[in-house]
Amino acid sequence: MRAAVLRRTAPAEEFPLSLEDLPVPSPGRGEVLIRVSACGICRTELDEVEGRLRPKLPVVPGHQVVGRVEELGPNASGYERGERVGVAWIYWACGKCRFCSGGRENLCPEFRGTGCDADGGYAEYMVVPQDFAYPIPPVFSDAEAAPLLCGGAIGYRALRLTGMRDGDVMGLYGYGSSAHLVHQLIRHLFPSSEVYVFTRKRGDGPSELARKQGADWVGETGDTPPRKLHCAIDTTPAGETVREALRNLERGGRLVMNLIRKESPVPELDYVTHLWEEKEVKSVANLTRRDVREFLRVAAEIPLRPQVTEFRLEEANRALLALKRGEYRGSGVLKMG
Numbered sequence: 001m002r003a004a005v006l007r008r009t010a011p012a013e014e015f016p017l018s019l020e021d022l023p024v025p026s027p028g029r030g031e032v033l034i035r036v037s038a039c040g041i042c043r044t045e046l047d048e049v050e051g052r053l054r055p056k057l058p059v060v061p062g063h064q065v066v067g068r069v070e071e072l073g074p075n076a077s078g079y080e081r082g083e084r085v086g087v088a089w090i091y092w093a094c095g096k097c098r099f100c101s102g103g104r105e106n107l108c109p110e111f112r113g114t115g116c117d118a119d120g121g122y123a124e125y126m127v128v129p130q131d132f133a134y135p136i137p138p139v140f141s142d143a144e145a146a147p148l149l150c151g152g153a154i155g156y157r158a159l160r161l162t163g164m165r166d167g168d169v170m171g172l173y174g175y176g177s178s179a180h181l182v183h184q185l186i187r188h189l190f191p192s193s194e195v196y197v198f199t200r201k202r203g204d205g206p207s208e209l210a211r212k213q214g215a216d217w218v219g220e221t222g223d224t225p226p227r228k229l230h231c232a233i234d235t236t237p238a239g240e241t242v243r244e245a246l247r248n249l250e251r252g253g254r255l256v257m258n259l260i261r262k263e264s265p266v267p268e269l270d271y272v273t274h275l276w277e278e279k280e281v282k283s284v285a286n287l288t289r290r291d292v293r294e295f296l297r298v299a300a301e302i303p304l305r306p307q308v309t310e311f312r313l314e315e316a317n318r319a320l321l322a323l324k325r326g327e328y329r330g331s332g333v334l335k336m337g
């Protein structure tokens with residue numbers, strides 16, 4: 001099978017993925033083999049290829065996978081051959097520790113990430129433990145469903161963690177794959193709420209997409225919005241947005257940081273300006289299978305419509321560089337075949 005493989009971390013400009021012919025993996029006990037049709041591109045893959053995360057090496061990246069069940073391993077059950085399924089960032093968790101048994105398998109110390117600790121979907125085939133795949137609602141095409149599996153599902157978790165209620169003002173810092181989906185979700189779940197969007201530069205591509213999707217106000221990272229924010233979600237790689245979001249929070253407001261690594265350090269915070277009056281800051285780490293299932297159900301009801309830019313598997317390096325440079329809007333997706 002063809003696969004894009006990371007053997008050595010390097011800046012995205014150096015095209016670190018190599019396109020290789022690998023044997024089709026065979027499903028072990030309780031695993032299923034999936035023929036991949038689409039795999040979403042996530043900022044976490046940039047963190048992996050550039051070495052801010054430590055993936056196993058070599059690794060096939062990709063954790064927003066849509067495909068069809070090709071083969072069941074020994075003892076695997078519950079799927080028909082040809083059934084469409086998705087795989088998300090959670091590849092495996094132990095199921096026994098206090099986090100797993102308390103409904104927080106996302107924090108399992110043995111958590112394994114798809115396309116990081118196990119081979120993922122930048123390939124024509126992948127295997128996954130049977131309990132870590134999900135049926136995909138028919139309302140979505142393969143390419144539409146892919147970005148729902150991380151950008152959408154972790155965005156949903158981040159939104160839940162903000163504690164947002166209808167009528168609250170939400171600030172979105174950054175407007176990429178996840179934020180443009182969360183925005184659609186907010187408009188559905190909290191119709192009386194205003195959504196303010198902060199992008200790198202006035203008039204840039206993300207800000208145009210935000211306007212098109214009905215943002216109530218759009219500005220730059222350093223701007224002061226018309227009203228204080230009751231909650232905010234930060235999806236940018238810049239450390240500076242943390243301080244900016246905290247500055248603009250209403251008293252008692254909460255900022256949730258939805259990303260796995262910052263590319264630049266969070267600047268010094270001033271206690272009175274940024275934290276006092278019960279402001280909170282919280283990160284979101286990974287996701288649970290319950291997050292994925294719940295989110296897919298809500299997403300299909302609306303239904304969410306990701307703005308997708310497609311690339312071929314052969315273009316994986318170029319796609320990651322395009323993400324780094326902000327050259328496409330919404331969600332990038334690799335299409336196989």
Ligand SMILES: [Zn+2]
Binds near residue numbers: 042043044063089151
């Ligand atoms: Zn992701």
Ligand SMILES: [Zn+2]
Binds near residue numbers: 095097101109
């Ligand atoms: Zn565990």
